[in-house]
Amino acid sequence: MRIDARYCSLCNPLFNMAELPLSTEPLPPSVYLTEPLPDLAAWKRYFLETEIPVMVETSRALEELREKEDDVDAGMLAAIVERDPLMMVKVLALVAGRRRNTESTGTETIVSSLVMMGVSPFFRHFGPQPTVEDHLRAQPEALLGVQKLIKRSERAAHFATGFAVHRLDTDVEVIRQAAFLHDFTEILMWCHAPTMQLEINAMQKSNSTLRTSNLQRFVFHIDLNDLRQELMKHWNLPELLIRISDGKHADHPIVRNVVLAVRLARHTENGWDNAALPDDIEDISQLLNASARVTRGFVYKIDQARE
Secondary structure, three states, rough: OOOOOOOOOOOOOOOOOOOOOOOOOOOOOOOOOOOOOOOHHHHHHHHHOOOEEHHHHHHHHHHHHHHHHHOOOOOHHHHOOOOHHHHHHHHHHHHHOOOOOOOEEEEEHHHHHHHHOOOOHHHHHHHHHHHHHHHOOOOHHHHHHHHHHHHHHHHHHHHHHHHHHHHOOEEEEHHHHHHHHHHHHHHHHHHHHHHHHHHHHHHHHOOOOOOOOHHHHHOOOOHHHHHHHHHHHOOOOHHHHHHHHHHHHOOOHHHHHHHHHHHHHHHHOOOOOOOOOOHHHHHHHHHOOHHHHHHHHHHHHHHHHHO
């Protein structure tokens, strides 16, 4: 697939968009996948070779900071990047690509990544970013799906932070990042395979007992958790972040912290009457070493504090 460089901020973290001008030409029609690729390797290759757009709020905010670059610091950039899981992935991947193999990657955060990179190199590398809204301009239902998923990811990150603080965990920030990034491959599917993602949604609406992971395997022929791990490893993201993000090791408390936060955010996305919620509360109470009654009140309090 040939991608016009004027519109690309490639998934490949080393792609350089520095100094590319903003174009006033009409955007070319977006191209979407309508059939599943054959296997995990094909999906991985596809997302390494195609672009990752970001939310329009992220793109605009970064351009506003670009105009006053001399007054910008890493914290100001982080405040924007940390609201967008796709931009987070791009930043972490870029820094990882510049890191020497001998350098530790255990506790890297967005702020430390931006400090390591520097403000001017950030703007030189990341030119004006293509947006999800432009890419999905012909798929308004898919755009709504992305927006809802990012909102859910924010709630998952909030729950994960609350659990980690309660457990006095020393890696709170990385746990928060892992929960926020957990579903970034699903966001990519909304962007690049919207009709298939809408098919999954339709099946869930017709039968709420169907598990999301099973439907994803049925439609995409892969487990999106496996795709997430493959991409994160290819980009050489921080080791601790990769390890925490691997739900197949949910027996470890720090991984379970993320898994349960993501699960709770998913099951309470449309309210607190989901049939799976009692099991979630029971599992979270074991993680927090608290009673189910106390845990239920605690998670309500975390959610209310977010608002």
